[in-house]
Amino acid sequence: MVAKTDSEQTKMQVIGKDVLAEGVVMVRFADPDGGCVPAWEPGSHIDVIIDESTVRQYSLCGDPADDxxxxxxxxxxxxxxxxxxxxxxxLQIGDLVSIAGPRNNFTLESAPSYLFVAGGIGITPMLPMLRAADASGADWRLLYGGRTRASMAFAEDLVAEYPDRVELRPQDEYGHLDLAAALDALDEGTGVYCCGPEPLLQAIENECRGRSGVTLHVERFAAKERPADALDDTFEVELRQSGTTVAVDANETLLDAVLRSGIDVPFSCREGTCGTCETAVLEGIPDHRDSVLTEDEQAENNCMMICVSRSCTAKLTLDL
Structure with a gap:
C-alpha cells in the first residue's frame, strides 16, 4: 500500500552528499527548478519516500533561514x-527524490534557559534548536554523547563555535552521560530537549520524573517498546464524518481498519513516531502507544496516532 502524508509530496534533487563522521552522511536537497524549498522551523523533519512502501523520517539540520x-x-x-x-x-548527487513535509513534532518552546542532550545522530534536530536559542539570548548548554569522537557528527564545529556551551562526552572516554548531574545544575524553568537512542531517552525520562522546574521534550527515532501487558482486543470505531462504524479486529491496526472501510487518511511510518496519522478523538478513551504525544497530551485523550494506538473502551469515535 502506498504511504500517504499530510502534506503534498514534492520532487527534490540531491545537490550534495558529504561524509560527516564515521557512518554518517549529510544529504542536501534542492528544488530541481531552482525554486524555494518549503519553510520549516527547528525540530522539523521530512519524509523521504524511498519507494511505494518505504518511507523514512529524517530531522532537518540546516538553517531554517536558507530557502x-x-x-x-x-x-x-x-x-x-x-x-x-x-x-x-x-542515493547519488543529481537523483530526484520525493519528500513530504516538513512536519514538526519537536517544537522549540520559549524558555529562559535550555539543556540540549543529544546521543549520536540525535544531534541533528538539536543544531537549529541551539542556534535559535543562542539567537534569542537564552542561556543554554549542549551535552552531546556518542560511541567515539570519530562517530560524533558536527562535534568539532560545535566546540569551535560554542566552546563554553558544548560538552562532548564520547562513551569510550567518559562512559554514559551523567544525566543526574546535568539536571541537578539546571535553573528553574529550564527546557530540556533530548534526542537519541531509546536507552538514553528512557534514562532521561526516569531522571526527570518527579523533578520540578524542568520541562522535558524528547524525540524518538523508533517506536517505544510495546508494554508487556498490552492487549489487542477487538473494538469498534465510529467515523463520525463518514457515518461509518467499523470493527477493529485484534490482529489489525486501527489505521488498517479505517483504510479497509474506504476512508483515505494520511499515514507514513506505521510506528507511531512521525505524527502523520494524528486524528481527533470525539468520544472514547484511546490506548496510546505512540512516541509523539507527551504524557500530558495523551492524558487529554483528544487525539491519537491511529497507526499504533488502540482503544481502552469498547468504542471510539473519531473525527473522520
Missing part, C-alpha cells in the same frame, strides 16, 4: 530496515 536547500544527516544502520543503507549506498 535554497534542505539538509539531513543519516546514520548508517546495517541492522536496520534498509532506509539508511539506501541513503548511503544508492
Amino acid at each position: 535554497t536547500c534542505l539538509a539531513v544527516a543519516v546514520l548508517r544502520e546495517d541492522s536496520g530496515r534498509g532506509g539508511s543503507r539506501w541513503v548511503h549506498d544508492s
Whole structure:
C-alpha cells in the first residue's frame, strides 16, 4: 500500500552528499527548478519516500533561514530496515527524490534557559534548536554523547563555535552521560530537549520524573517498546464524518481498519513516531502507544496516532 502524508509530496534533487563522521552522511536537497524549498522551523523533519512502501523520517539540520536547500544527516544502520543503507549506498548527487513535509513534532518552546542532550545522530534536530536559542539570548548548554569522537557528527564545529556551551562526552572516554548531574545544575524553568537512542531517552525520562522546574521534550527515532501487558482486543470505531462504524479486529491496526472501510487518511511510518496519522478523538478513551504525544497530551485523550494506538473502551469515535 502506498504511504500517504499530510502534506503534498514534492520532487527534490540531491545537490550534495558529504561524509560527516564515521557512518554518517549529510544529504542536501534542492528544488530541481531552482525554486524555494518549503519553510520549516527547528525540530522539523521530512519524509523521504524511498519507494511505494518505504518511507523514512529524517530531522532537518540546516538553517531554517536558507530557502535554497534542505539538509539531513543519516546514520548508517546495517541492522536496520534498509532506509539508511539506501541513503548511503544508492542515493547519488543529481537523483530526484520525493519528500513530504516538513512536519514538526519537536517544537522549540520559549524558555529562559535550555539543556540540549543529544546521543549520536540525535544531534541533528538539536543544531537549529541551539542556534535559535543562542539567537534569542537564552542561556543554554549542549551535552552531546556518542560511541567515539570519530562517530560524533558536527562535534568539532560545535566546540569551535560554542566552546563554553558544548560538552562532548564520547562513551569510550567518559562512559554514559551523567544525566543526574546535568539536571541537578539546571535553573528553574529550564527546557530540556533530548534526542537519541531509546536507552538514553528512557534514562532521561526516569531522571526527570518527579523533578520540578524542568520541562522535558524528547524525540524518538523508533517506536517505544510495546508494554508487556498490552492487549489487542477487538473494538469498534465510529467515523463520525463518514457515518461509518467499523470493527477493529485484534490482529489489525486501527489505521488498517479505517483504510479497509474506504476512508483515505494520511499515514507514513506505521510506528507511531512521525505524527502523520494524528486524528481527533470525539468520544472514547484511546490506548496510546505512540512516541509523539507527551504524557500530558495523551492524558487529554483528544487525539491519537491511529497507526499504533488502540482503544481502552469498547468504542471510539473519531473525527473522520
